[in-house]
Amino acid sequence: MSIGLHYSSGYNSALAEVLPDTHLFDIAKYGHALALVESRLGAERVAPHLRPVTEEVSHTELCLIHSERYLQALETPSVVARALEYPPVEQLSAELVDAEILRPMRLAVNGTIAAAREALMHNRLAFNLAGGYHHASRDRGEGFCLYGDAYLSIVRLRQEGLLGTQDPVLYIDLDAHQGNGMARLCAEHQDEQVVLLDLFNTDIYPQDRVAQQRVDRAVPLISGMTDRTYLGLLRAHLTRAMASVKPRFALYNAGTDILAGDPLGGLNISEEGVRERDRFVLQTLRAAGVPVAVVLGGGYTPQSHRLIANMLCDALMERGESDGAGGACG
Template identity: 30%
Template sequence: MTMIPLVYHASYSKLALPSHHKFPTTKYANLRQYLFDNQLATPAQFHAPIAMTAQDVMQVHQKEYVEQFITGTLPTMALRRIGFPWSEALVERTLHSVAGTTLTASLAIEHGISLHLTGGYHHAHYDFGSGYCIFNDLIIAAQKVIAAKQLHSVLIFDCDVHQGDGSATLSHRHNGIISCSIHCKENFPSRKQSSHYDIELSKGVDDKAYIETVEQTLALLIRIHQPDLILYDAGVDIHQNDDLGLLNISQEGLFRRDLTVLSIAKSANIPIAAVIGGGYSRDALQLSQRHSQLFIAANHLW
């Protein structure tokens, strides 16, 4: 079995939020512990990112927006749209998590696969954040590896239940980034943007129809674009019991989706970097089990 590189930083779960807050900030630390407890990972597999600089973030996001976020001077309305109260811990977490996805992309190019225990901040736009997303780690990672590794193209394959609206708008600003979002039509955001490819699913879609859609879409995109790297958002908010999802996908369905995506990438000999994306539940153990399907699928193949 290949030692699959995993990326994590302690700041991911070090965010003090009000008790009623919907965002499951502890899920990253919980997932890491769950992987250890169930022999799905070892400490030797883990890589820690170094916080990204503001200058690097500004390659993708508006300078004024980046500066206001880092200095804590964003207007109240802008913070409300993001959904988090501002804190130094939020800045640290954000700069480490976007760096983590870039590190995951680089490790995938080197090893064929790499998995990030956060990421998928796909509602972040050029000059504003939204839906718990501040900076768009997927676009930043794609832009950085295209420049650094001289890649021809990077496919963002987003299977979170919500449309990657920020990735959609930002992908049109950068050459070589192809955005695809497979999402629930009736879910957030109410106003969708145009990705290069948008596959809209009606609420209540089940395992069979969903996995067929994922399989056919990814196979077609690889045939058309032959990307040098796939950035895969493996959001588990498609699960039937997710607090914010509207699809009807079982835990077995999560595993089969992840296995399908990773298998297609491996067969095509295209490196794949995965982020865990969204997943919302008050039950910490169930959330860890859902996110762990990605790691089980990767261990199965590598």
């Protein structure tokens, strides 16, 4: 069974060439992750899975979940700077902000929609090698997130008739941070068909208690949590969620900021623990025959791109699609 890797070189902003290299978010990690997968498995083996993302999400589509006033506000560099928590952006022209920040994110949003569409149309696993902007809500961008790509993909799939309005969707958020924007969007749209499972460090940003009320399975974690406890909680809660929901489709935010040493995540999960997390989630969903789209979420260490590559490699290898390149994934 084929696996789709939705990607654009446009995801990798050239902003680092313009501003001081002080921002925690590696805006080129998507390309680094793909290059590492290609080096491990061979570019010729990866190429059949690549799905080029060539178009941005449209303004009309963004208006399905965001207000016109908010989208217009993003034309002001200071608004974007606050959402990115990066004051130097205020000094840039609106044109440069659009080209190097907003456009890459609009491409990534379209990548999430495309990955979700492929997963549902062909009952398979599909990745968007970006996305996971789970802090963005209708009228606000924050926490490095400007557009609500995951929820918008659900809305678009319903519009296209690939998802019925009563089809249950399971959204699994394993980024270290609470996915408050996704929860707020579901609440604002009174969307009870999207079931939210969110494991997050309760000691850190955003601590959004209003958003948490909408989360069906909120699993607060404590700073410093290690592999055994974390994986035990994940296994228990995902198993229960699958038993109660029986989803038609699943979205998985595979944030890598749970890694020990991440400056923003506050957890203490080993690299192998992150890898086991991703294996368990994807194997559980696919064993149940659930189409899955994966977005990458946050990750603020130099190892983040390697963790992403581990997940992609493991998925490709498990499906028997690496032509026997056994240990190449290590």
